[in-house]
Amino acid sequence: MSNPIYQTVIVGGGFTGLFTALHLSNQHYPRSVILIDRNKRFCFKPLLYEYLSGDMDEQQVVPCFEELFKGSGVIFVQDPVESIDLNQRQVKLTSGDCYNYSNLVLALGSVTSYFGVEGAKEYALPFWTQDDAIAIDRHLRDCLQQAVQIEAPEQRHRLLTVAVIGGGPSGVEMAATLADLLPNWYAGLGGKPEEVRVVLLNQGNVILKGDNSSHLRETAEQELQKRAVPVQMLMEAEVTAIHPDLVKYKRDGKSETLSASTTIWTTGTSTHPLIKDLAVSDEHRDKHGRLQVTPTLQLLDFPEVFAGGDCAGIKDKSLPPTAQVAYQQGQAIADNLKAIALGNDLKPASFHLRGTLLKLGLQDAVANIYDVFQIKGEVGHLIRQGTYLELLPTPIHNSKVTAKWLNEEIFHRYINSGDGAKTAVRAVQLVGGAFVGVIVARKLLQILGNDDKSHKS
Numbered sequence: 001m002s003n004p005i006y007q008t009v010i011v012g013g014g015f016t017g018l019f020t021a022l023h024l025s026n027q028h029y030p031r032s033v034i035l036i037d038r039n040k041r042f043c044f045k046p047l048l049y050e051y052l053s054g055d056m057d058e059q060q061v062v063p064c065f066e067e068l069f070k071g072s073g074v075i076f077v078q079d080p081v082e083s084i085d086l087n088q089r090q091v092k093l094t095s096g097d098c099y100n101y102s103n104l105v106l107a108l109g110s111v112t113s114y115f116g117v118e119g120a121k122e123y124a125l126p127f128w129t130q131d132d133a134i135a136i137d138r139h140l141r142d143c144l145q146q147a148v149q150i151e152a153p154e155q156r157h158r159l160l161t162v163a164v165i166g167g168g169p170s171g172v173e174m175a176a177t178l179a180d181l182l183p184n185w186y187a188g189l190g191g192k193p194e195e196v197r198v199v200l201l202n203q204g205n206v207i208l209k210g211d212n213s214s215h216l217r218e219t220a221e222q223e224l225q226k227r228a229v230p231v232q233m234l235m236e237a238e239v240t241a242i243h244p245d246l247v248k249y250k251r252d253g254k255s256e257t258l259s260a261s262t263t264i265w266t267t268g269t270s271t272h273p274l275i276k277d278l279a280v281s282d283e284h285r286d287k288h289g290r291l292q293v294t295p296t297l298q299l300l301d302f303p304e305v306f307a308g309g310d311c312a313g314i315k316d317k318s319l320p321p322t323a324q325v326a327y328q329q330g331q332a333i334a335d336n337l338k339a340i341a342l343g344n345d346l347k348p349a350s351f352h353l354r355g356t357l358l359k360l361g362l363q364d365a366v367a368n369i370y371d372v373f374q375i376k377g378e379v380g381h382l383i384r385q386g387t388y389l390e391l392l393p394t395p396i397h398n399s400k401v402t403a404k405w406l407n408e409e410i411f412h413r414y415i416n417s418g419d420g421a422k423t424a425v426r427a428v429q430l431v432g433g434a435f436v437g438v439i440v441a442r443k444l445l446q447i448l449g450n451d452d453k454s455h456k457s
């Protein structure tokens with residue numbers, strides 16, 4: 001164990017933890033920084049759909065921490081955290097190693113909740129991590145392989161039916177992605193694409209209810225019907241049990257069943273068990289058990305401890321549990337840690353909610369910019385991907401991936417097509433004029449500039 005006096009330990013390397021560490025490194029933080037995560041790779045969750053569909057690869061969506069921290073001075077430890085003792089200022093890992101800290105950052109995110117639905121944990125597939133995406137990919141490919149060889153219609157239909165549980169943003173994005181992707185995969189095996197069925201089951205009467213993307217509902221509902229196979233919507237369907245080939249639900253007071261060989265669980269989060277176990281009183285937690293923090297993102301009883309992202313909430317301020325918020329909190333925590341190290345005053349974290357992005361198919365998305373205007377379809381898709389590429393960690397990773405994306409998406413897709421340049425210019429205007437960021441806008445302009453010259457010569 002190294003010097004416990006000036007050691008900052010970050011537990012969890014998601015959006016909050018990773019960006020805290022990277023910002024500290026960029027700001028030449030004078031104390032040692034250790035980031036602990038159970039996984040070897042950071043997971044850029046909003047792009048997991050692209051990973052599942054094969055549009056983006058491992059290096060882009062789930063880069064290794066070792067690579068991200070190269071040359072940063074941040075020490076990365078891959079080991080699950082077993083317990084955290086706030087009074088002793090000590091973090092204990094599964095390997096038995098312990099780390100003492102002078103400052104701690106709690107950035108453990110949240111966990112999936114199955115609401116006690118029978119069979120959900122055993123038979124439904126979650127979509128939360130790289131391993132989940134790989135498991136879903138394998139399972140779906142296996143179902144399609146079997147289906148193409150089966151004559152019996154009932155059995156084949158069951159294999160070709162996917163039930164997506166939950167009508168929040170993840171459920172909508174998953175259903176839209178699969179409704180484009182699976183017919184494509186199935187046709188590739190020689191099957192009839194129109195036989196694929198994607199069913200979205202939602203307990204509420206409308207999708208995206210109570211979410212910060214609820215104003216995109218109408219667009220989402222329309223786009224879900226325009227996929228390669230239209231998504232079937234089962235609203236007010238309360239799922240009661242999940243079996244390997246069957247979903248049981250209640251609707252209008254009646255018990256019903258849906259035959260489906262694949263069930264994907266996208267609904268429900270709950271407080272991380274390590275956060276629940278902390279020595280923090282109920283008065284200093286919100287109604288979900290998340291930690292309540294001060295505007296400077298410190299625990300009320302332990303000011304040396306910061307918390308952000310999905311595992312914390314600011315007292316009297318409601319912020320959505322999103323990557324956008326977690327990323328900005330990481331930056332604010334880093335600023336305040338540096339202020340402590342230099343003996344300066346701490347500042348309250350400020351947030352800029354720049355809009356909402358929703359994936360609505362393989363090349364389709366809706367971008368709601370600053371809640372002022374909506375851009376949908378392929379240009380919306382470009383804005384969504386460009387925005388996330390801008391957020392990708394570290395400039396090296398960011399520029400490598402951005403260049404690849406620009407080359408594949410913009411250059412080949414738009415500029416090489418008939419009226420592509422016009423579409424790309426429109427994208428540049430939207431991208432540059434909105435919020436996607438200088439890197440994307442500048443590179444687009446560069447490509448267009450070259451393209452323009454080559455047309456003129």
Ligand SMILES: Cc1cc2nc3c(=O)[nH]c(=O)nc-3n(C[C@H](O)[C@H](O)[C@H](O)COP(=O)(O)OP(=O)(O)OC[C@H]3O[C@@H](n4cnc5c(N)ncnc54)[C@H](O)[C@@H]3O)c2cc1C
Pocket residue numbers: 011012013014015016017036037038039042043045046047048079080081082107108109110127128170274308309310311321322323324325326357
């Ligand atoms: C499929 C999906 C799509 C999403 N799409 C969007 C989107 O489009 N836009 C958006 O803004 N938000 C999106 N979100 C939400 C967003 O990803 C989260 O709000 C964000 O990741 C929260 O960041 P965090 O740092 O709090 O937690 P996380 O990013 O979840 O990170 C938590 C980290 O803690 C680690 N950890 C957990 N337990 C332990 C342990 N015991 N020991 C060590 N390490 C541990 C995990 O490995 C992980 O790296 C999406 C989420 C999902 C699941």
